[in-house]
Amino acid sequence: MISLLNFTILILSTTIFLCVYRAIKGPTISDRIIAINLVGTKVISxxxxxxxxxxxxxxxxxxxxxxxxxxxxSIIISKTIKEQ
Known part of the structure; x- marks a missing residue:
């Protein structure tokens, strides 16, 4: 069971790096916000x-x-972007 959980952590960590790449490379600001939210959710997991x-x-x-x-x-960043 522990090895399955360790494998899950490894997969989540890999997808965090992919989300960080999307946050850096994202063509729009909304893509970047969603990527950062996903990173936060995966870290919580x-x-x-x-x-x-x-x-x-x-x-x-x-x-x-x-x-x-x-x-x-996320709320603060969204409000800041909306005001611009």
């Missing part, structure tokens, strides 16, 4: 998987705080 592997529940709290910060940043 990795944190929760690590929490399951180590049997530590405080990682869930860290993931929730990270999700709130990521959501707030």
């Amino acid at each position: 990795i944190i929760i998987i690590v929490s399951f592997i180590f049997h530590e529940s405080y990682f869930i709290d860290v993931a929730l705080v990270y999700a709130l910060i990521s959501f707030s940043a």
Whole structure:
């Protein structure tokens, strides 16, 4: 079971690099925002998987705080772009 979770973390990490590439190369600003949101979501997933592997529940709290910060940043960036 642990090896499956480790493989999942490896796949998620690979797709994070692909999303970062899209965030840098994205033809439009909306592509970049979506890529950054995907990176945040994948990082949250990795944190929760690590929490399951180590049997530590405080990682869930860290993931929730990270999700709130990521959501707030997305809203602020979207409002900033809309004003321009």
